[in-house]
Amino acid sequence: MQAILEILRRASAEEAPHWEQFPYETADENETVATALVRLNEVLCAAGKNPIRWECSCLQKKCGACAMVISGKPMLACDAKLTDVQKHGAVRIEPLRKFPVITDLIVDRSILFENLRTLSVWLEQAVIAQGDRAALAYDASRCLQCGCCLEICPNFCPGGSFFGMAGFAPAARLIAELPKAQRDALCKAYRAHIYEGCGKSLACRNICPAGIDIEHLMVNTNAAAVWKLPWRK
Ligand code: SF4
Ligand code: SF4
Numbered sequence: 001m002q003a004i005l006e007i008l009r010r011a012s013a014e015e016a017p018h019w020e021q022f023p024y025e026t027a028d029e030n031e032t033v034a035t036a037l038v039r040l041n042e043v044l045c046a047a048g049k050n051p052i053r054w055e056c057s058c059l060q061k062k063c064g065a066c067a068m069v070i071s072g073k074p075m076l077a078c079d080a081k082l083t084d085v086q087k088h089g090a091v092r093i094e095p096l097r098k099f100p101v102i103t104d105l106i107v108d109r110s111i112l113f114e115n116l117r118t119l120s121v122w123l124e125q126a127v128i129a130q131g132d133r134a135a136l137a138y139d140a141s142r143c144l145q146c147g148c149c150l151e152i153c154p155n156f157c158p159g160g161s162f163f164g165m166a167g168f169a170p171a172a173r174l175i176a177e178l179p180k181a182q183r184d185a186l187c188k189a190y191r192a193h194i195y196e197g198c199g200k201s202l203a204c205r206n207i208c209p210a211g212i213d214i215e216h217l218m219v220n221t222n223a224a225a226v227w228k229l230p231w232r233k
């Protein structure tokens with residue numbers, strides 16, 4: 001397959017972004033955007049040109065580092081097959097737009113981790129989730145902190161008091177795991193930084209590359225943290 005890779009580039013945060021086009025031929029039909037970026041960079045480096053800067057670690061949909069906007073949709077580059085994302089022979093690749101761009105496709109997502117610190121989503125001691133709460137905790141634990149859900153969320157802006165689904169998932173995990181007597185402070189933070197800011201539009205429902213069932217998790221977490229329904233003890 002032949003495609004044009006259109007990549008939004010900038011050398012530094014101070015520079016205005018510009019599009020660059022690269023004709024590209026895939027090695028096989030299952031090639032991903034991540035593989036294409038690796039192969040393209042080999043060609044650019046061999047020609048003495050600047051490679052495309054982007055982040056990756058696992059290349060197996062496990063670290064979230066390679067999140068970017070591909071043909072208009074936030075995705076993991078290592079999970080985006082070129083044949084699925086090309087439109088009219090072109091694949092447009094941009095950095096996530098809710099975070100400051102450092103260079104090319106690399107963004108600064110440190111606000112995500114500051115938000116987790118504000119929520120205090122860590123355990124002081126080991127706990128074992130009971131019953132159906134264990135399944136909820138497991139689902140929530142699969143969050144990669146990739147930021148894809150924040151890209152399409154109409155209510156999230158970095159630095160705001162609403163932390164979006166990237167804050168929701170780790171909080172939901174702990175609310176499911178902790179016994180009721182130990183989660184008052186977390187539930188208070190959850191109401192302030194997640195529940196009250198979320199418009200419940202569920203635009204984020206089908207975007208999570210980890211496949212977290214956001215709707216199911218949200219219903220159950222709200223029942224425990226906001227409505228305090230008796231079966232959520
Ligand atoms: S439900 Fe809507 S407002 Fe809430 S996190 Fe998802 S996209 Fe954002
Ligand atoms: S909830 Fe899903 S889309 Fe959002 S940060 Fe976590 S893994 Fe990424």
Ligand code: FES
Pocket residue numbers: 055056057058059060061062063064065066067076077078079
């Ligand atoms: S490189 Fe780890 S999720 Fe893509």
